[in-house]
Amino acid sequence: MSPTSPPEPVDPAALDSLRARLDEAAQTRLGRSLAIRHINTGSCNGCELELRALHTALYNLERFGLRFVDSPLHADVLLVTGPLTRNLKAALEQARGATPEPRWVVAMGDCAVDGGVFRGSYAVLGGAGVAVPVDLTIRGCPPAPAMILAGLRTLLEANSK
Amino acid sequence: MTTVKTIIRDAPVEVCRPWLRYDLRHDAWTSLARAAATEGQVLLALWADTMKVHALFLDHADLTIVAVSTSAADGWYPALSPVLPAASLFERMIHDLWGHRAAGATDMRGWLDHGAWLLSHPMATRPGPPVQPDEPHHIDPDDAMILPLGPIWGPLDEAAHLRLALDGPWILQAEVRLGFTHKGTLALMQGKSPRIAARFAARLSGDATVAHSVAFARATEAAMEIQAPPRAVALRIAMMEIERVAGHLDTLGEVARLAEAPVARSQCGLLRETLLRASDTAFGHRLMMDCVVRGGVAADIATPGPHAILRALGDIASQLPGIRRLHDAPSLSSRLVGVGRAGGALAASLGVGGVAGRASGVAFDSRNGFMPEYSRFAPRVAVRHDGDAAARQHLRIFEIEESLRLIGAALGDLPDGPVTVALAPVSGEGIGCAESVRGTVWHWLRLDHGQIAAVFPADPGWGLWKLAERVLEHAVADDIDLIRASLALPASGMDL
Numbered sequence: 119m120s121p122t123s124p125p126e127p128v129d130p131a132a133l134d135s136l137r138a139r140l141d142e143a144a145q146t147r148l149g150r151s152l153a154i155r156h157i158n159t160g161s162c163n164g165c166e167l168e169l170r171a172l173h174t175a176l177y178n179l180e181r182f183g184l185r186f187v188d189s190p191l192h193a194d195v196l197l198v199t200g201p202l203t204r205n206l207k208a209a210l211e212q213a214r215g216a217t218p219e220p221r222w223v224v225a226m227g228d229c230a231v232d233g234g235v236f237r238g239s240y241a242v243l244g245g246a247g248v249a250v251p252v253d254l255t256i257r258g259c260p261p262a263p264a265m266i267l268a269g270l271r272t273l274l275e276a277n278s279k
Numbered sequence: 280m281t282t283v284k285t286i287i288r289d290a291p292v293e294v295c296r297p298w299l300r301y302d303l304r305h306d307a308w309t310s311l312a313r314a315a316a317t318e319g320q321v322l323l324a325l326w327a328d329t330m331k332v333h334a335l336f337l338d339h340a341d342l343t344i345v346a347v348s349t350s351a352a353d354g355w356y357p358a359l360s361p362v363l364p365a366a367s368l369f370e371r372m373i374h375d376l377w378g379h380r381a382a383g384a385t386d387m388r389g390w391l392d393h394g395a396w397l398l399s400h401p402m403a404t405r406p407g408p409p410v411q412p413d414e415p416h417h418i419d420p421d422d423a424m425i426l427p428l429g430p431i432w433g434p435l436d437e438a439a440h441l442r443l444a445l446d447g448p449w450i451l452q453a454e455v456r457l458g459f460t461h462k463g464t465l466a467l468m469q470g471k472s473p474r475i476a477a478r479f480a481a482r483l484s485g486d487a488t489v490a491h492s493v494a495f496a497r498a499t500e501a502a503m504e505i506q507a508p509p510r511a512v513a514l515r516i517a518m519m520e521i522e523r524v525a526g527h528l529d530t531l532g533e534v535a536r537l538a539e540a541p542v543a544r545s546q547c548g549l550l551r552e553t554l555l556r557a558s559d560t561a562f563g564h565r566l567m568m569d570c571v572v573r574g575g576v577a578a579d580i581a582t583p584g585p586h587a588i589l590r591a592l593g594d595i596a597s598q599l600p601g602i603r604r605l606h607d608a609p610s611l612s613s614r615l616v617g618v619g620r621a622g623g624a625l626a627a628s629l630g631v632g633g634v635a636g637r638a639s640g641v642a643f644d645s646r647n648g649f650m651p652e653y654s655r656f657a658p659r660v661a662v663r664h665d666g667d668a669a670a671r672q673h674l675r676i677f678e679i680e681e682s683l684r685l686i687g688a689a690l691g692d693l694p695d696g697p698v699t700v701a702l703a704p705v706s707g708e709g710i711g712c713a714e715s716v717r718g719t720v721w722h723w724l725r726l727d728h729g730q731i732a733a734v735f736p737a738d739p740g741w742g743l744w745k746l747a748e749r750v751l752e753h754a755v756a757d758d759i760d761l762i763r764a765s766l767a768l769p770a771s772g773m774d775l
């Protein structure tokens with residue numbers, strides 16, 4: 119078993135655009151920690167499997183100040199997985215409505231980014247961006263834990279500037 | 280006496296490899312359901328195409344499969360649910376997708392269709408206008424408190440809606456509604472070649488991606504009358520068993536987390552992660568998604584693959600006794616014993632297999648009897664009778680041990696040769712299965728000149744959720760999450 123994985127580099131372009139947005143919001147309440155609420159909008163459960171893997175000690179979420187919470191009320195970030203099904207659109211909008219500002223929406227996995235292979239189905243609207251503004255995307259089907267971590271760290275870096 | 284055998288004896292047949300499919304008149308279809316219920320035959324799946332409704336039965340006694348069909352050309356067919364409760368959710372799904380009405384059904388409320396689509400009956404020849412969102416509740420007892428849960432559940436869970444009637448801490452009645460993650464998968468698969476459609480089969484359920492891919496590939500290969508080459512077959516076995524180990528570790532860890540056993544939880548999580556990394560090395564994908572194709576596997580195992588996997592298996596083998604001891608210790612076992620108890624007769628009648636079935640005395644595992652490629656490895660199948668969360672945890676530990684042996688055997692004696700065969704665009708019909716982490720998945724399809732004319736994948740979830748409703752009815756509300764995790768209740772695979 120390998121030791122704790124080295125953190126992946128963050129994407130500079132994504133970082134810049136996030137910093138710009140954060141300056142606009144002029145918010146500093148997040149500090150160097152993020153509370154994340156996961157929202158499943160139609161996932162095949164593959165993305166959830168990798169989120170669970172991210173919880174193992176190997177990825178050491180706490181080291182980065184990342185924690186998962188049970189309620190959107192206590193969340194800074196909504197982490198959305200799965201293509202946005204018509205049957206879950208209202209649930210996503212409700213979750214966003216319940217999340218206090220400033221809030222961030224991360225679309226994780228090809229499905230949440232743009233509908234993935236399910237794009238064009240009568241039952242799928244596309245990615246999370248169809249219903250709510252998306253701040254960051256993490257591609258992959260599913261993205262490996264190291265990629266998810268790199269994406270979430272991008273948000274942290276933007277915050278701690 | 281009318282038996283299943285006498286009813287089908289004189290019926291016209293169609294070839295549905297490796298079996299026959301019997302075309303029944305409506306009266307014979309109804310008699311067959313009654314005979315099946317009397318004989319203890321199990322309804323594995325009920326689905327449709329634009330003209331007919333099809334059912335798949337299993338006779339546990341002699342391990343035979345009976346596939347039957349009846350006409351839905353006039354927009355209806357006789358319901359099976361009055362005699363076979365396992366048919367109910369399927370009947371609701373069939374109406375939502377194809378518009379065929381199950382006459383006399385016990386329940387005809389929507390299941391997949393929540394009134395949010397821009398059309399109704401999307402799989403029908405002529406879809407209709409959108410339906411009104413329905414009130415999906417049967418439960419409304421006067422004196423009870425109603426607790427609605429979901430569809431967005433706890434973190435990292437699948438989407439499902441549970442409605443519970445409570446009396447103090449006790450659950451009096453439970454009612455489930457799924458379909459939230461319905462993605463229109465059947466419509467996306469239809470009209471495509473099996474090569475393209477396999478991407479959707481692989482995304483029915485992420486934790487059973489290999490099993491669904493294998494069942495789909497086997498159905499395709501049956502319809503085409505070809506067989507994957509021996510090396511591909513052995514690699515598929517290794518992948519299916521790796522998926523089982525990873526899935527069981529995931530469930531063991533989740534149950535341990537909910538039962539407040541952090542040591543067991545983190546051990547299972549670490550071992551699973553080790554295995555996923557080895558899968559990545561060996562097959563190029565941590566979950567082995569898209570690694571199984573019709574006619575074989577997508578690519579040969581990478582050169583460092585076997586070594587990486589055997590090392591991960593070594594880690595797991597060395598720590599499994601410790602995980603078992605933690606489960607035997609009073610702190611964890613007292614939390615699990617008696618929780619989420621499922622009766623054997625109920626599980627059997629609902630067609631529940633997998634760990635949930637085997638922990639309740641249902642001695643069925645499709646690897647023995649329906650997957651001949653396993654016979655040279657002679658998988659050992661354990662059965663328990665307690666039917667509770669503790670029994671399911673112990674069974675999972677046993678099954679991991681057995682899978683470790685099977686993976687070692689498959690990789691240790693890997694036949695030489697190609698990993699795919701060439702396929703011709705032929706017509707035909709076939710059924711394939713695979714034993715997933717939560718029970719058997721069955722795939723049926725009909726090919727028309729190499730393109731999918733009709734397809735249906737049956738996930739174990741159909742039986743599991745019916746079982747869960749009944750299991751919850753004797754539980755305390757505080758145990759809901761634990762029971763859900765212990766039964767490994769899915770959503771996406773059956774939401775289609």
Ligand code: SF4
Binds near residue numbers: 161199226258
């Ligand atoms: S991105 Fe891939 S793993 Fe994630 S929900 Fe979509 S199909 Fe499943």
